[in-house]
Amino acid sequence: MSAAFPIAIVTNSVTPAPETWQALDALEEAFIASGTAVERIHAVDDATSYGRLTTDNSAVVYVVDPRALRGDDEAPMLALREFVRVVRGQNERLPIYLFGEQLTARRIPVDVLSEIEGVVNAHEDTPQFAARSIQREAANYLAKMAPPFFKALIHYADDGAYSWHSPGHSGGTAFLKSPVGTLFHNFFGENLLRSDVSSSVKELGQLLDHSGPVADSEVRASETFRADHLFFVTNGTSTSNKIVWNSCVGAGDVVLVDRNCHKSILHSLMLTGAVPIYLQPTRNRAGIIGPIPRSEFDPAEIRRRIEAHPFIEDGDATPRILTLTQSTYDGILYDADEIKRTLDGHVTALHFDEAWVPHAAFHELYAGMHAVDDRRERTTDSLVYATQSTHKLLAGLSQASQILVQDSETRHLDRDIFNESYLMHTSTSPQYAIIASCDVSAEMMRGVGGRALVEDALTEALEFRRAISRIGRELPEGDWWFDVWGPESALSDGALQREDWLLRPGDDWHGFDGSVDDGFTMLDPLKVTLTTPGLSVNGEFADRGIPGPVLAKYLAEHGIVVEKIGLYSLFVLFTIGVTKGRWNTLIAELHRFKRAYDQNAGLRLVMPRFVAEHPEYRGRRLRDLCDEMHAAYREHDFANLSTDIYLDDPEMTMLPADAWAAMIDGEVEHVPIAELAGRTTAVLLTPYPPGIPLVVPGERVSELIVEYLRVESLLVDEFPGFSGDTHGLASDGTRTVACIRE
Known part of the structure; x- marks a missing residue:
């Protein structure tokens, strides 16, 4: 480990006396002689370089410029203070030593002294003694590094x-x-x-009974994420969601469910036999999922819907759980504090599916916009759960997930009952590398490091947004470029301001009409929707357009794979791992796409692998293809159709669990699209993109959904390789849907 983490000697362009350099060289030789690697850094002049020092060194020796102590030049002292400030802002435990001449507490500022481990004055002690002192602290630091x-x-x-x-x-x-x-x-x-x-x-402990080192790490992670309880999960937040549901929901229970939830929640409905009441989000006409209005969380409105529900006999039933997608797939966050205050005691358990926001606890931008935080007001009666994918925006391996729980003042988690559900869904042979990544990704967020990582990601996302906007402004009038969906006020130079990202009624950028409540939701800056020309957020088609699937295929061919594809948008996820080099490479590739489009380049030249897979495109050109696909979308009004199908409120004819049971019993028949209207589906019907189910088992298929499936079939045939597909359609190519037998 010592070889992987050398001691850094930072001279910062200092020019001390020759005898001081000799003493510094002797110290370096003493390190090397005792087996410690040394990294000599001659110039560090920006925060990025300072931050790098904190990640792969076991200690830092900073050589103090003599001018810093004489007082005749402010710059060296300011440089010293900035160095210490930035390093401590990234890592509060890395040993820092000052090296120089006549360094004493009388001459070193208090704000520096309070943050360092010690000082080494040239020629006072032998190089070997000074080296051993620094090595001891470096060894202690390394010994405590791993959780x-x-x-x-x-x-x-x-x-x-x-x-x-x-x-x-x-x-x-x-x-x-x-x-x-x-x-x-x-x-x-x-x-x-x-x-x-x-x-x-x-000796490694047990994930299944939360014992030994596993338990120690879960407790440590719960402190980091400010939860009362935290449990690592090794097969994704899909499983975390099912664990939460099976621990507190039973057959016949009334539940409140975000209609645009992840399909694992709908699977939980099928598993538990619960009776769902759906809360309906809005959408804009570009297909971007918006928030559920504040009014849908009103206890009186929920009571009214319970009393009117055909499958609920007890009009006084208390909903067992509310599951809310926090954030939405397009980055909309709710005021979690307000929702907890509003529904406390009106719902037994409040479950926030925070698969996409495990970072929110570590930055003040998101204060109150995530579920579990022991710094904020605790609920009186309702338990609060959050399920998080640490592999999505943090540093976990794929499938790394965790469940956070916050007790209320009167109701505490029954860990024994909870763990029975945990055992039901967790493998008895968990992958230990995934457990370790849960452990390490939590440790990376501990202390000041967590905020620094999120701040860096926010900075990169904001710079990317501003760069896209600036390029568009600088192009000649009438030329085209890409855009980013988000508030215009956030694109001007200046600090990141929470107020800029709050959704407000009347703002034209989001396109959610009057369904937005003032200050109730915000856009997470890390979720970047890159838009292409051709469609407004109000569903208006331009004369020409660049469909998102074409751009996505081009980028994939050139080594850039995006998170989600819309008809005229790409979803770009900024995680703690995104760098300037990565997003600038994306922008460079967008420039190359623009040039190829403007030149109407042959697909065989710019997308050779795709053409090899789909030889029917040989001889076709990029702009011509975009024009043809855009014309087809416009002819069928496909963007508005793709939105309208989600604004329907399907009729529930049987519970999801009963529909699933009927399918298992063989009480289904495969119905072609043309005959689908009015039939009750036995399966989830889920278009990709965006991956949100249109209908849930037990619901009738509407005429509008049939029209969508008909148009989708036409587009699949006309543009093979570019159009999405709908899960739930038969995989044998017949394009039928399993429906309850009549």
């Missing part, structure tokens, strides 16, 4: 013990008995395979 589970896993993998338990590859040795296995071993490496172990390894 409990990851530390135990490193120790186990390094121990070299023979494996007599599953998995059968026995620490990777099985792979070495086969050529293709050796290829696999070499690709993933020794550490991953040595750490892929069975739950039989007691």
Whole structure:
């Protein structure tokens, strides 16, 4: 580990006396002689460089310019203070030492002294003694770096013990008995395979009963995320959602569900037999999902809907759970504090599906816009759950997820009952690398580091938005460029302001008409919707347009894969891993697409792999294809049709669980699209994009949905390889839907 984390010596362009340089060289030689690597950095002059020092060094020795102490030049002292401030803003534990001549507490400012581990004056102590002192603190820092589970896993993998338990590859040795296995071993490496172990390894603790180092890490993570309870989950937030539901929802319970929820919530409806009341979000005509109006959370409105529901006999029933998608797929966040105050005691459990906002607890921009935070007011009666995908915006491996719980003043989580549901949905053979990534991604957010990581991501997202806007303004009048969906006020130079990102009625940028409540929701700046010419947020088609699927295919061909594709938009996700190089590369590729479009370049030249897969496009040109697809979208009014199908309120003829049971019993028939209107579906019918179900099992299919499926079929045939598909249609190519037998 010491080789991976050298000690950094930062001279910052200092020009001390030659004898001081000699003492510094002697200190460096003492480090190297005792086995410690050294990184000499001669000029550090910006916050980005300072931040890099905090990630891969075990200590920092900062050489103080003599002018900083003489007082005849303010610049060196300001540089010292800035260095310490920025480093401590990223890492409060990294040892910092000052090196120089006649460094004393009388001459070093208090704000610097309070943040450093010590000083080394040239020629006072031997280089060997000074080196040992710094190495001791560096070793302590490294020893405390890994959180409990990851530390135990490193120790186990390094121990070299023979494996007599599953998995059968026995620490990777099985792979070495086969050529293709050796290829696999070499690709993933020794550490991953040595750490892929069975739950039989007691010293690592148990995920299933939350014991040992696993439990220690979950407790530590709960402190980091300011929750009363936190549980790691190794098979995604889809499973986290099902664990929450199965722990507190039973057959016949009334539940409140965001209509545009993730399909795992709808699967939970089928599993539990609950009776859903759906809360309906708005949308704009560009297909962007908006918020559920504030009025839908009114307890009186909820009571009215319970009393009117044909499947609810007890009009006084208390909803067992509310599940809200926080944020929406397009980045809309609700005022969670207000929702908790409004529904406290009116719903037993408040569940916020925060798959896309595990970062919100770590920056003041999101204050009150996430569910669990022990710094904010606690509910009186309702339990609060949040399920988060730490693999989406934080640093977890795929499937890394976690469940956060906040007790109310009167109701506490029953961990035994909860864990029975946890056991129902969790593998008895969890992947330990995923557990370790849950542990490490939480540790990365601990202390000042969490805010620094989120601040960096916000800065990059804002710079990207502003760069796209600036390029558009600088092009000649009448030329075209891309745009970003969001408030214009946020695009001017200046600091990030929460007020800019709040949705307000009357603002024309969002396109949600009068369904937006003042200050109730905000747009997360990290969720960037890049729009292409051709369609307004009000559903008006331009004369020419660039469909999003064409741009997405082009970008994928050139090494850029986006999160979600709309008819005239791409969704770009800014995570804590996004860098300036990455988003500037995207902008450069957008310029190349523009040039290819303007030149009407042949698809065979700019998208050769796609044309090889779809030879029917050989000889076609980029702008011509965009024109043809845009004309087809406009002819069928496909953008408005794609929005209207989600604004319908489908008729529920049976509970989702009953429809599922009927399908299992074979009480279904496969109905072609032309005969689908009025039939009750037995499956989720889910167009991709955007991946939101149109109908839930047990609901009737409307004429409008049939029209959408008909147009979609035409577009699939006319533009193979570009159009989306609808899950729930038969996979054998017949384009039928499993419906309840009549």
